[in-house]
Amino acid sequence: xxxxxVKISSKQFKAGEKLPSENELANQYRVPRxxxxxxxxxxxxxxxxxxxxxxxxxxxxxxxxxxLHLTGKVSFTEKMEQAGYDLETRLAGCEKIGYDERxxxxxxxDPADDVYRVSRIRFIDRxxxxxxxxxxxxxxxxxxxxxxxxxxxxxxxxxxHGHTEFAGSKxxxxxxxxxxxxxxxxxxxxxxxxLMVENDCIxxxxxxxxxxxxxxxxxxKFKYDITMD
Numbered sequence: 001x002x003x004x005x006v007k008i009s010s011k012q013f014k015a016g017e018k019l020p021s022e023n024e025l026a027n028q029y030r031v032p033r034x035x036x037x038x039x040x041x042x043x044x045x046x047x048x049x050x051x052x053x054x055x056x057x058x059x060x061x062x063x064x065x066x067x068l069h070l071t072g073k074v075s076f077t078e079k080m081e082q083a084g085y086d087l088e089t090r091l092a093g094c095e096k097i098g099y100d101e102r103x104x105x106x107x108x109x110d111p112a113d114d115v116y117r118v119s120r121i122r123f124i125d126r127x128x129x130x131x132x133x134x135x136x137x138x139x140x141x142x143x144x145x146x147x148x149x150x151x152x153x154x155x156x157x158x159x160x161h162g163h164t165e166f167a168g169s170k171x172x173x174x175x176x177x178x179x180x181x182x183x184x185x186x187x188x189x190x191x192x193x194x195l196m197v198e199n200d201c202i203x204x205x206x207x208x209x210x211x212x213x214x215x216x217x218x219x220x221k222f223k224y225d226i227t228m229d
Contacts, residue, residue, distance in 0.1 A: 001039035003029075008048055013059045019049060021056060045191035047220045064124060065223040075155035076122065076132065076215075085124050092119035092131065092185060094148030106200060106212045107137045114138040118148045121185055128186045129221040135212040154201070158210055166210075169200035176216065186218055193219045 007013055020028070025036045040057055043049045051057045068079065080087040097103070097117050109115060115137050122130040134154050136144050141161065151157045155166065174196045183190060195217045201210045 001042055004039065004043060005048070008043075008059060015059055015061045017059050018055075019057045019059065042191070045189040047189055047192040064127065064129070064221055066124065066129075066221065068217075068222055068224055075153055076130075077153045078155070080122075080124065086126075088123040088126070089152045090121045090123070091149060091151070092121050094118050094145070094151075096145070097135070103135050103212055107135065107140070107209055109137050109139060114145075116144045116148055118144075118151055118154070120152065124221075127221070129218050131182060131185055131216045133214045133216075135214075136210070140208070140210065154211060154213075158201075158203075163203045163205075163210060165204035167202045167204045169202060169209075171197060171199040173197055175219075178216070182216065186216075188218060188220075195219050195222075195224070 004019075013019065019025075019040075022033050022036045022040070025040075026033045029036070040049065044051060044057070047060065049057050049059055066080075066085065067083065077087060077089065095117055097115050099111050100115075103115060104111065104113070107115060115135055118134045118136060120132045120134075121128055122132060132154075136148075136154075138144055141147070147157070158166070176194050176196050177190060178186060178188060178192065178194055180190075182194070186192075186194075197215045197217065198213065200212050202208065203210055
């Protein structure tokens with residue numbers, strides 16, 4: 001598997017090219033066919049190759065490379081539109097969450113308060129690339145339960161409620177692997193790493209936290225620009 005990854009990284013295989021068969025690789029590396037199949041399965045789970053029934057395995061087309069400034073002052077929608085990308089946003093859900101000590105503390109909520117998660121899926125060129133989860137308190141936005149299902153851009157929603165200038169808090173990055181539900185939403189395999197970005201959106205005028213966000217980005221769909229403004 002490591003040797004095949006070196007060949008993929010060094011572009012010895014071209015995008016869309018058919019890989020050697022299991023038998024050919026077994027003979028080349030002098031290993032059992034099951035060993036080859038296990039290596040190819042892992043490469044497919046990690047999103048490097050794909051299979052066609054009865055035709056073999058092929059190297060995936062090169063991913064869309066997108067520069068993304070991980071700052072909290074401009075919305076994702078605005079960033080993508082400014083860059084000229086064909087962006088589509090679909091609501092994945094708006095639901096009240098159970099008590100989460102960290103999220104409640106960040107939103108300055110009491111355990112008795114209600115907090116909602118507004119989830120959207122981002123598509124570029126009709127390919128799912130990210131899941132945006134925004135945690136918003138009903139105390140700050142009393143109508144979030146009814147207005148949440150209509151939200152496509154959180155920044156636009158905040159502006160409609162009188163918040164016009166935004167600041168971001170510290171941004172935390174970590175790596176996660178998708179749950180079965182996230183695999184379906186992002187159309188990816190279980191071993192495709194996701195980059196999780198967590199931060200807060202703050203009303204610059206009042207210093208109040210408007211939302212805590214957790215964003216899951218497909219690692220094979222972005223080139224990350226984390227330059228701070």
